[in-house]
Amino acid sequence: MRTPERESPTPRRAAGQDPQPARRPGAQPSEFLSSLRTGLLVGVALLALVLPLRMVQKAHAPEPAGEVATAPPAAPQADGQAAAPVPDTGVAAPQAAPPVRLADFRGEQPSADARMMANWVLATGDANRHAFVLVDKKDARVYVFGPEGTLRDSAPALLGAARGDDSFPGIGDKPLSAVRPEEKTTPAGRFVAEPGMNAGNEDVIWVSYDLAVSMHRIRPLVAREHRLERLASLTTDDNRISFGCINLPVTFYEDVLSPTVHKYGAIIYVLPEVKTAQQVFGAYDVTDPEQVAAAQRARDQKLASAGAGMQKVSLPAR
Numbered sequence: 148m149r150t151p152e153r154e155s156p157t158p159r160r161a162a163g164q165d166p167q168p169a170r171r172p173g174a175q176p177s178e179f180l181s182s183l184r185t186g187l188l189v190g191v192a193l194l195a196l197v198l199p200l201r202m203v204q205k206a207h208a209p210e211p212a213g214e215v216a217t218a219p220p221a222a223p224q225a226d227g228q229a230a231a232p233v234p235d236t237g238v239a240a241p242q243a244a245p246p247v248r249l250a251d252f253r254g255e256q257p258s259a260d261a262r263m264m265a266n267w268v269l270a271t272g273d274a275n276r277h278a279f280v281l282v283d284k285k286d287a288r289v290y291v292f293g294p295e296g297t298l299r300d301s302a303p304a305l306l307g308a309a310r311g312d313d314s315f316p317g318i319g320d321k322p323l324s325a326v327r328p329e330e331k332t333t334p335a336g337r338f339v340a341e342p343g344m345n346a347g348n349e350d351v352i353w354v355s356y357d358l359a360v361s362m363h364r365i366r367p368l369v370a371r372e373h374r375l376e377r378l379a380s381l382t383t384d385d386n387r388i389s390f391g392c393i394n395l396p397v398t399f400y401e402d403v404l405s406p407t408v409h410k411y412g413a414i415i416y417v418l419p420e421v422k423t424a425q426q427v428f429g430a431y432d433v434t435d436p437e438q439v440a441a442a443q444r445a446r447d448q449k450l451a452s453a454g455a456g457m458q459k460v461s462l463p464a465r
Contacts, residue, residue, distance in 0.1 A: 247433050251297045258286045263432050264416060264424055269296040270433040273337075278411040280340065280362075280404070282306075282393060284333060284420045287386035289362075289395060291403050294411050300403045303378055305365065305394035307333035308387045312419040312427065319359040323390055331390050334358060335419035335427050340408045352408055354393065354415050362404060362415075365394040 250265035257265070261283045268274050274294070281290040284306055291299045309328060312335035318326065334355070341353040343361075351361040367374050374394065377385045395404065407413060416428065424430040431438040 248296060249434070250292060252290075253298045255298065255301060257288075257290065257301075258283055260285065260418055260424060261288075261290060264418060264428070264430055265290065265292065265296070266433050267424075267428070267430040268292075268414075268416065273428075274414040278407045278413040280408075280413050280415045282333070282415065282417040284335070284418055285383075287383040289393065289399075289404075291407050291413075293407065299407055300399065302396050302399035302403075303386065305374060305378055305386050305389050307331045307389055307391040310387070310420055312336075312421050314355075314358045314360075314391070318391070319355075319357050326390055333389075333391050333393060333417060334360065335417045335422065337428060338415040338417065340413040340415050342405070342408055350405070352404060352415075354417065358391070360391050360393075362393040362395060362400070364397045364400045 247266075248269050250262070250269050252262065252265070261281055265279075265281055268279050269292075276294050278294050278299075279292050281292075282304065283290070287304055287306060288301055289304045290301045293299055308331040311329075311332040314332060314334040315330045318330055321330075338354045340362075341356060343351060343353050343356065345351050345361060345363070349363065351363040354360040354362060365374055365378055372388055374388060377388060378394070378396065380386075418424060419427045429442075431442050433439060
């Protein structure tokens with residue numbers, strides 16, 4: 148903006164402007180009017196200098212930064228209703244729980260116990276990044292999973308002739324002829340898979356070497372046992388025939404179970420048929436918030452008790 152010209156004490160008459168009335172000869176303006184005129188002229192001159200400078204400063208002055216308020220998303224409202232404002236309490240909203248990792252059965256329909264157990268193993272990391280194998284005794288079926296929790300394959304199995312979740316003392320040292328019918332159980336529990344050889348120089352996957360329980364190819368050695376027919380039948384009622392070992396189809400053992408165990412290592416979970424999975428493994432449904440909360444409370448109490456015990460032991464004697 149241009150700066151206005153300073154006014155002269157006696158402004159010139161612009162062209163076309165009416166002339167001022169002539170002053171009578173000998174007339175003297177009063178002292179008050181003279182001072183007033185002088186003051187007005189000085190004020191106008193000061194305004195002409197100060198006003199443009201202030202406008203330039205204002206144009207270049209930075210604007211004050213505004214506060215940015217971030218409100219949490221409003222709850223969904225019915226059509227036509229405005230969302231109610233959410234007051235800012237200054238307290239951070241709780242973080243959403245991370246999604247639970249669940250086992251991928253690739254379209255198969257396992258029993259509720261097998262699905263719950265597989266989800267628990269994966270969500271809690273109980274297999275320590277190894278592959279894992281589920282033996283569902285009630286359903287007479289074996290599931291082999293990779294470390295990421297994706298099913299490699301499943302197959303029917305023949306199991307111990309006697310129902311039960313425990314093994315008998317000294318069972319691993321008995322000859323087969325000395326094993327009583329009620330002792331022919333497939334014990335439930337968590338086992339580390341161990342590739343090895345049996346007494347017949349056949350490669351097997353040991354569930355427990357001490358208990359003489361392994362997973363191996365089906366052996367139709369005794370014709371009257373009809374093991375192949377039992378394995379192929381649609382019912383699970385005739386799948387209990389072994390001394391305790393887990394008999395598997397040959398192709399499943401050679402193409403799925405054995406390569407997976409050798410490549411990744413594996414944890415074998417033999418599901419119970421008399422007890423519960425919670426009793427044997429401490430497992431729970433990881434998709435049920437109440438069971439998850441109860442398990443967390445139990446862990447906290449256990450840690451607190453362990454910490455108190457350690458503190459008590461470390462106290463000096465008096």
